[in-house]
Amino acid sequence: MSANAKITHFKTHDIRFPTSLTGDGTDAMNTDCDYSSAYISLYTDSPDKSLVGHGMTFTIGRGNDIVCAAIAEVANRLVGKNLEELFSDMGKTWDYLLADSQLRWIGPEKGVIHIATGAVDNALWDLFAKSRKKPLWKLIVDMSPEELVRSTAFRYITDAITPEEALEMLKAKQAGKAGREAKVREVGYPAYVTSAGWLGYDDEKIARLTREAVHAGFNHFKMKVGADIENDLRRGRLIRSIIDDPAEQRRPAPDPASIIGKNAGPTGAVLMIDANQVWDVPQAIEYVKGLESIKPWFIEEPTAPDDILGHAAVRRALAPYGIGVATGEHAHNRMVFKQLLQAEAIDVCQIDSCRLAGVSEVLSVLLMAAKFGVPVCPHAGGVGLCEYVIHLSLIDYIAVSGTMERNVLEFVDHLHEHFLHPCSINSQGRYNVPNKSEEGYSIEMYEESIAAYEWPGGSYWQKRAAEGK
C-alpha cells in the first residue's frame, strides 16, 4: 500500500431485512424487528483499488436512515486523510472522530451519533486490517502491548483503569499469546444459541430448534422472557426437558470448570434468560424469583440499560437463588460499563460491537472487564453481529483476559448468507477462527444483497411495495 494513500470518499447504505415476517428476533420489548444494517464503505486511492473498508451498525428497522445520515456526518471527517497517519495511532484517530463539538452536542457519546461513530470506526479498523492482510483479531493480537494501549479509548475511565495498568496487564499476557492462539484455532471459541428462544416462536418450532442445537453440540441456550410468566415457565420447561435429556446429547460432557456457578442441569446444559429491559427493579426481582425452577444462569437486561444501581440491586436480590445478572448490549459507552463493574452490578459483561463506538472503545471495556475479573460474553443477536464479535472474543482471549473457560459468545443463525466471510460453527458448537487475509473485520456484504434489501429502493422492497404490502 502506498504511504500516501488517502480516503477519497464513502458511501452509506440503509439495508433492511424483513425478519418481522418470521418472528426472528422477537422478545418482550421488540415485537416486530426488521434486522437492519446502517452500512458504510470507505474508499481509498491506494494503488490496490480493492482496498475498501466496510463497517456497519445494527438497528431493527425504522430509523436506520437517521443513523445513515449521522454516519455521513462522522465519515466526512475522514475524507482526504492519510491512511498511515490514521493507523499509526488509532486511539488518537478515535478521539478525532469524536471531537466535532457540534456533533458531540447531539450525544455526547450516546444514541444515534455514537452508534454512527461505531460504524465509521469499525470501517476504519476493517481498512487497517485489510491493508495489513490480516483478519482484524490477528492485527490486534499481533500488536505490542504499547500499540494496543495506544489504540484504546481511555478518556473518562482512568479512575477504573489507567494506560499504565493496562500496559502491565497486557505485558503479563504476552508470553502465553502464541499458545492461546494455537489452542483456539484448534478447538474454536465457545458459543451459545439464542435462535431457539425467540418469543414469537410456537412450541413445536422451539422444540425442533432446541433439539437441532443440542445435536449440533451446543450446551448453552438462551430464551426470551418477560411477557407472561406462565408462558415463560412452559417454554423454559420445554427447553430444559430437551437439553437435560441424556438421550439427546451428541457431545462429550462439558469440562466441569466451564459450567461452575451456572445452574447447569444433569447433562451440563446451561440455560440463560433475557428480558430486554421490560421490568422495573422490584418487578424484575419478583418475576425472576418465579423462574427459579427452570434454573437460569443469569437474567439478561432485567431493567433499563442506564440503571446501574438498579442492576446492582437485582443482582444482590437474586444471588441467594443462584441467578446472576448480565447486561451491556444497550450500554451506550465505556463509562456505563465502568460503573456497572465498579458497582458490582453484573456477573457477565455483554459488549456490543457497534453500540460502543467501534473497536477502540471495545478495547477499553475488554481491559476493564479483565481487571475486574468479569467474563465478557458479547451480544450478537442481529445482522452482522456474529461476524463482528468472534474477532472481539478472540482478542479478549488471546491478548487481554487470557481465558475463555467460562465465556460463551452468542450465536444466532440468521442472515449470514449475505456476507462474503460469514462466521461458522464447528461440530462442537464453537465458533471457528476467521482466517482469511482479505476478510478484515468480516463485515463486507454481497453487492447483490445490498441491491435487493436497500431501503426503500432495493428490488425486494420494490416488489413488496408493488404487492401493496
Ligand SMILES: [Mg+2]
Ligand atoms: Mg439480549
